[in-house]
Amino acid sequence: MSRRLPIIHRIVEDDSGPYRVEDLDLEFSNGERRRFQRMHGRGHGAVVVVPMLDADTVLLVREYAAGVHRYELGLVKGRIDAGEAPLQAANRELKEEAGYGAHSLVELRQLTLAPTYMSHATHLVLARDLYPERLPGDEPEPLELVPWKIDALHELILREDFSEGRSIAALFIVREWLRMHG
Template sequence: MSRALPTIHGVTRRTESDGRVVEELDLEFGNGERRRYHRVVPQGQGAVIVVPMLDKDTVLLVREYAAGVHRYELGLVKGRIDAGETPLQAADRELKEEAGYGARSLTLLRTLTLVPTYMGHQTYVVLARDLYPERLPGDEPEPLDVVPWRLDALHELILREDFSEGRSIAALFIAREWLKGARDADG
């Protein structure tokens, strides 16, 4: 069932003490109900999460310190899209900074949202193939461990305590299915 979007009667913006911009929307739904919703306004261009394929069966993960859970966490290469960059350019830069590889082939698979009922932030899932060694200086305080992982062992990876980030989990399954479809199409 398709519904008409609610009517926005007004938007009020405020900046929180932590720098986030929050909007309050005065909404009227199709049934006449009115509500006030709050949403965090995205800052910047969004982010990328990169699925770097070392070969057709092996993805590269990175291990880095995760302050939110105060431990070292395995995950995919990820980062913010800088001003003037496309998602593919940001993915290639982040890959060079975090994993020490560039990619000759970059494919935008889709976008992911984190909390779409409250935030407009989007993360672009990028598949990186045909890798070659190249390192750029990054903003990490220490070198990241690069860990190869076979796609056919995702069932083991998702059960690890040090692999918990939802975007990494989702991006790996999306890429695995996309790659499977590409292989099936090739015969």
């Protein structure tokens, strides 16, 4: 069923803090009016990178996660800098966080975090044909590299230290993409 988008009667912006917050005065096709709030992140978006060491092994990183105050296992990820394309950002982040570059980078799709109230999208990038190259990054300590067999995702998703939704979704998407495309 295709629905007409709600009419936006008014937007009130609060441009302070790390997000630009908008209060929306909306009217839906059935005449109901509601107020919704949405957040726009600052910057140019983000990337999450699935680096494949070989056809069967993904490279994970363990880094400190301030939000949950523990070390968390996940994928390489980071912001897209001004003037950077998503694939350039993915290769830069891979070099900074994991000490590898990739000869083959494929953007598979975009992932959203909470599309009901956030505009933020993350570009999912598959990185293959890796080679050693390190760039200085902004991490306060070297990240631990953890190779993981892609056919053992069922074990990975049950670990307490692997909880980030983008990493979980990205690995399942890549696993299915690799099954279809080799």
